[in-house]
């Protein structure tokens with residue numbers, strides 16, 4: 047029996063379609079970038095032929111201040127410590143997640159240098175929290191409540207508009223969109239923490255979050271390193287952000303730059319901020335920003351940068367636009383954009399020798415001083431996480447120094 051023409055045509059079409067789908071399926075996924083592979087648009091990432099994360103590393107070149115050569119006794123009035131603190135914004139309920147982190151950082155580094163710890167909270171710390179944290183360090187611990195005017199939603203942000211915006215953000219799967227405390231936390235970390243009177247006379251801080259891990263013994267004073275090498279900011283992991291959380295952050299930044307072109311540093315990292323080769327869809331959704339940022343749950347930095355007139359003006363501009371609430375701007379992209387535009391890129395340091403994990407990402411150096419992670423490992427969990435690594439772009443545009 048003869049088959050009707052249209053049916054034969056549809057049969058042939060479905061065979062072609064099946065072959066096409068098989069062909070598509072067999073194509074390599076171009077967006078999971080491993081060193082030396084071809085990225086999304088076919089460009090090869092230069093200087094990324096060898097995995098820098100697997101390079102055996104030691105400490106930075108001498109001279110370094112070591113605990114064995116100087117006085118770092120906890121209470122010593124003439125100690126070699128400089129004006130710096132370990133800094134943690136944390137909730138009372140996170141005590142049991144903070145203690146293992148503190149113990150690890152004390153064991154690998156701070157028990158040799160005894161830098162003080164400064165804890166911040168939007169509500170008073172409990173006695174239990176204070177006693178338990180002080181018990182794991184010889185160094186001095188201080189506990190501070192954040193003033194309401196630093197923490198609360200500012201007066202020019204509308205509660206109603208925030209609630210409406212949060213619905214849209216949730217539809218776009220923005221994490222923590224409806225959690226007002228998360229928005230407050232991001233704003234505080236962006237532009238408020240350094241205003242706390244407890245930090246008035248402090249110059250450097252190392253930010254520590256509960257649950258993070260430290261894998262390597264570090265035997266030199268990292269604050270002294272920052273100071274002696276004239277570094278402003280030290281990072282550990284560089285990631286792509288969720289563009290849905292920051293649609294107007296880059297447009298607001300461009301407006302600010304147009305009003306203050308003189309603020310752009312000569313040796314800026316603009317190319318890193320605007321890259322569109324590796325994750326073009328992020329750049330499009332963020333309206334021109336690569337979304338590449340320093341993952342700010344780890345930062346070792348000089349407070350003078352945040353206190354500068356330039357950053358003050360930039361933060362005020364962003365804050366007035368309401369994006370910390372109407373969108374869900376993180377402090378990581380805000381800090382990163384400011385550093386990338388207004389700071390000398392050579393003053394930003396990759397602490398490759400500090401083995402670190404905040405779920406799900408790692409910085410795991412190849413060094414006998416490290417244990418507990420796999421050298422070169424970047425993530426734990428599903429393999430798509432590998433493509434969130436943005437370090438190759440930092441290395442490409444700025445370098446590994």
Ligand code: GDP
Pocket residue numbers: 134135136137138140166167168169227228231254255256343
């Ligand atoms: P994530 O890393 O982005 O998932 O965010 P986290 O929940 O780890 O929060 C970042 C940091 O801010 C952590 O150190 C938290 O302990 C702290 N934090 C977040 N929200 C609050 C809050 O409402 N109050 C206090 N005191 N700390 C907070």
Ligand code: MN
Pocket residue numbers: 255343404
């Ligand atoms: Mn965290």
